[in-house]
Amino acid sequence: MSTVVALIDGEHYPPVVRAALCALAAEFDIVTAAFIGGTEKVDASDPDIYGVPVIFASTAEEALRTAIARYSPHAIVDLSDEPVVSSAERFRLASIALGAGVSYRGADFLFTPPCPKLDLRTPTLAIVGTGKRVGKTGFSAYVARHLKAKGQRVVVLAMGRGGPAEPELIRGDEIELSTEDLLALAALGKHASSDNYEDAVMSRVATVGCRRCGGGMAGDTFFSNVPEGARLADGLGMDLVMLEGSGAAIPPVAADATILVIGAGQGPGYVRDYFGPFRLARADAVVLTGAEEPVASAAEVEAMLAAISVQRPDLPVATVGFRPAPLHPVSGKRVFFATTAPAALLPRLVRHLETEYGCTVVAASPHLSNRALLRADIDAAAGTFDVLLSELKAAAIDVVAAAGVQAGVPTVLCDNVPVALGGIPVDDLIDMSADLALRRGSPRSD
Secondary structure, X not given: OOEEEEEEOOOOOHHHHHHHHHHHHOOOEEEEEEEOOOOOOOOOOOOOOOOOOEEOOOOHHHHHHHHHHHHOOOEEEEXXXXXXXXXXXXXXXXXXXXXXXXEEEOOOOEEOOOOOOEOOOOOEEEEEEOOOOOOHHHHHHHHHHHHHHOOOOEEEEEEEOOOOOOOEEEEOOOOOOOHHHHHHHHHOOOOOOOHHHHHHHHHOOEEEEEEEEEEOOOOOEEEEOHHHHHHHHHOXXXXXXXXXXXXXXXXXXXXXXXXXEEEHHHOOHHHHOOOHHHHHHHOOEEEEXXXXXOOOOHHHHHHHHHHHHHHOOOOOEEEEEEEEEEXXXXXXXXXXXXXXXXXXXXXXXXXXXXXXXXXXXEEEEOOOOOHHHHHHHHHHOOXXXXXXXXXXXXXXXXXXXXXXXXXXXXXEEEEEEXXXXXXXXXXXXXXXXXXXXXXXXXXXXX
């Protein structure tokens, strides 16, 4: 019989709660009840009134944490209600439960923790995000390059909404994929801008590409072939497997250490509300991306940092922005630049390209993820550019590179390189996280 901690309150008359606990006991082993507030209908000083041991604490969160630590239950059953707990407060309690690997249920809801489908022999470092377009893949590629430069043999296990039907190994550490190669892959029906291609091209490391569909509120996936891909990656004999999330979805593989990538422009609600606390509870480090005007004001960045600190003051945090870095020379060229960055950020990115790489950006489009608008932008600039410059995302190959072939101009791919804006140095954060993953995971590979 599954063990259960019941959440109860003083807004319900004790005989009613006791009857509910008796009914619940027919299905579960109720190891304790956590009293989470309310005084209208009960004298909370009588611990025997409910017929089960009761945990009292100064806050609902403390009572729940104490109950979980003391009894290690399989589930939490919430018998409370408004006004003792609001929906927002219930999410905070659910985050505590899920963070401990315990399901949380009530009258008309059930939340279950994302459950790893397998553990790997190779140590694992997860890089997961709080949503799409927060710079997770660009940062992940940078992590892979950094660790490779330090002599670590890494393989990136990437899952995406456009991944392959069967897990696909790309030996980016052995071959260099060109734009022409990617066009040929696109012609075969592959999504040649998937994250695993971006990682292989930008970082020159081995990658395994997988697909997933559906993302739960706490990050679980409805469907994925990641476990099969993880076994493939695990068999390569690498020092470290990097688990790369997709949007806000978490790979269903046990991670030895986790870096959480949060977009500064998302707002404090992404870490304070719903399952933001759960995501922070799983993290060993945080990278706050887009932490600059016009993506996020200084006040907004400070608000995000404060929201993180309230819940996890122990977490190392780095704040970064991203800058484009062409993989091949574009000096002296007239460039059309395609990106997924916000339109408001284009002037800064254009200045960076012209100043650092000696090109002239004749046109720039923020519509890399909108094929119709992207084609219109390219058509509007026809005849003015010598080079198409694009991030390897979204429509980079099937629209941008294809347009380059039609116009008879080359397509140069560009990386997104993180630049430090504050907090702990980025490379130090990466080294700390990788060392933690290796230390925790190495005993399995011995």
